[in-house]
Amino acid sequence: MATAQEVDEEPLKVKDEDEEEVEKDTDDGGEGDEEEPKEPRIRDTPEDIHFDAIVNTLAFHPKQDIIAAGDIDGDIYLYSYSCTEGETKELWSSGHHLKSCRKVAFSHDGRSLFSVAKDKAVHIMDVEAGKLVTRIPKAHSVPIYSLLLVDENVLATGDDEGTLKVWDMRKGTAIMDLKHHEDFISEIAIDEAKKILLTSSGDGTMGVFNIKRRRFDLVSEPQSGDLTSVAIVKRGRKAVCGSSDGTIYIFNWDGFGATSDRFFVQAESLESIVPITDSMVCAASMDGVIRAINILPNRVVGSVGQHKGEPIEDIARSYDSHFLASSAHDQLVKFWDISKLSELHVSDYRKRKKKHGKLTSLSKKAVGCGDNFFAGLLDEPDDAQDKKDNMKEEEEDDKDDDSDSDSGSD
Template identity: 70%
Template sequence: MNLRRRRNKANNMAAFSEHVETTSTVTESAEMDKTEPPETTGDSTASDLEAADPKPELGSDEDEEGGEPPGPTIRDTPEDVHLEAVANTVALHPSRDILVCGDVDGDVYAFSYSCTEGQNRELWSSGHHMKSCRQVRFSADGSKVFSVSRDKSVHLLDVERGQLLTRIRKAHESPINSLLVVDENVLATGDDEGTLKVWDLRKGTAVMDLKHHEDYISDITVDEARRILLTSSGDGTMGVFNIKRRRFDLVSEYQSGDLTSVALMKRGKKVVCGSSEGTVYIFNWNGFGATSDRFALKAESVDSIIPVTDSIMCTASTDGYIRAVNLLPNRVVGCIGQHPGEPIEELAKSWDSRFLISCAHDQLIKFWDISSVPQMSVNEYRKRKKKDGRMKPLNKKAFGQNNDFFSGLLEETDKKEDDDEEKEEEDEDDSDSD
């Protein structure tokens, strides 16, 4: 932003001094300049001083406090990151304000982000993949970045410079679709044909190579003990693999749609899978064969799931909405944000749990404030649904409102609607008892 420069006081004082020396008396000045207005009553010296050093106009730079330019603008969330192509995947550094993303052209980018306006920076880019980059992930210590691609390769990059450290060519016979960093020595990958491979990075070879899915592996997660791998697949099943014993355990019953994502909730006691039909399937730990519960979101799909607390998760969909969903009781809490009309590919959570990051087909990476989500509580009593079907916004820009005024109006409206709903429910309870 271009700021106006402050006027130089030294020049003003020099001009005043020159004026005092050249002006001897009021009479001489009048004779030299006939066009000067007639002299008014009062002290001539005072009038000359006022003419030489006029008062600054209101709103001028000299009226600003200390004459210093305003500081940088601090935002609630970092600015959007604009990309040259659609990003398939995004991941966040485990301890620093750095993100990496991979796009449909096979490029991997690293950015630093900040809430200070204009401070987002591209750190480096890598074009080593020949085809679309499907997923990127940081190592546990944040020093390396792993990426997998449709070109069937696995790449290991240095975070500081983006330098290619290791490449596994032809890691799979089919394009690789999913990736999980299990620990500093173990990596898991899944491909379009349903094959799961587990890699020992110390040996540089796969120690597990199993095919028990009939379609692509969409997502992979692991338990806290790093012993059981869970996979979601396009064939509608969830796979269970024991990586300590290097064996396959079982697959779940078939669901009606593709299973597109998998995550652990309730301190590892529940497993949730998103689906292409917009339904969330819930499994009990050690009860992987059949679902224990399910509930349908008003969404076209559930393509990505990120746990925020033990009970609340964020889901992304092809309809462009990011929903906050409570598990048991199963409830859509509200809207975190949206990419209007654009399918969202993936979600990620910042290292301090302050921001949620999303990438979509609009070639944008957006940041959402989720700092208030952990403090939310969900009443087990199911409230009456709003007549207009609108979700409750959970931050200022959930529906694109960047103005605090409109955000306040929304909060007041939601509060009024909640009060009205509670009043209606009380009235209904009274009428039933009567």
């Protein structure tokens, strides 16, 4: 008869064998329970967000990882975004606008979301609840195109016919109602002192308004193309405007009547410009490319990203300056890593561009990483002799004089 000690040892021995078998299966790549949980994948940027319609406008929350988007159907969406795969999620959506949403903007505390649309209305929504709080149904007599939140109580709007209105939201009435443009007001910007308001217009001029004194100051001389965007750079000493002809126009502060410089970019219409540093902006184009551009010295530094062959409608910078978001006709909102742009140094020295100069990729997601942005876009030589001829041409270009004008292309 087995002793109590021997009986106890038998099951212990069997248990040890089972454990060894399970460990062996796990080591061999078996389907053990310990293999089921997988760590979520961490990406460099949040995943693309797919929409049912083209997104016209984007805005980042000033304090949280939240982005708002307005589309051509008049719908507004709020998403939380994350670099953890699968965690970018829709928070709420709103269909209060009757026509295409043109612009969205968060209040400075992030509690309210302002929007304007082709239906001529101004909406204010509660960000947390996703509910409409205030609506001005006929804010303009024609569709509204642009919007700028000056502070918690003051709002500026521009419409399709060039009228600028400045609103006191405590009263719900316009304290300025001025028309000094002959075409739509595409963008509005304001200085740090909240005194001088700048407008870019489809009539090719930039408008200057003093909102402290509630007066119009002047419009610049007209440029050759529509002015599609405006931004303030160089610590408030310069204003820059993008245009439909691919030119960036530069104005001295207090010298808004005429441009001080202009910089032609080999790109289709520059639809949106966002300042990244005092000297660098990101510009989105109808050719689907987002370019990083240094201002004075004027250089196209490289490509941040792209929507392949799709016109870009809008770009926005996150509150921590880590990401740039873009929306295009492919009905996608994409995120790009811009955290390293502030570290780039642009020299006054300009090296001569080669015959087939390529745009440097500034992010991993941009087409053709490294210095070969247009790889796959240019026609490849049909044979080895063509390749050799191309290399010879480039070597001859390198021997040419390095001097070149600052108003070159990318």
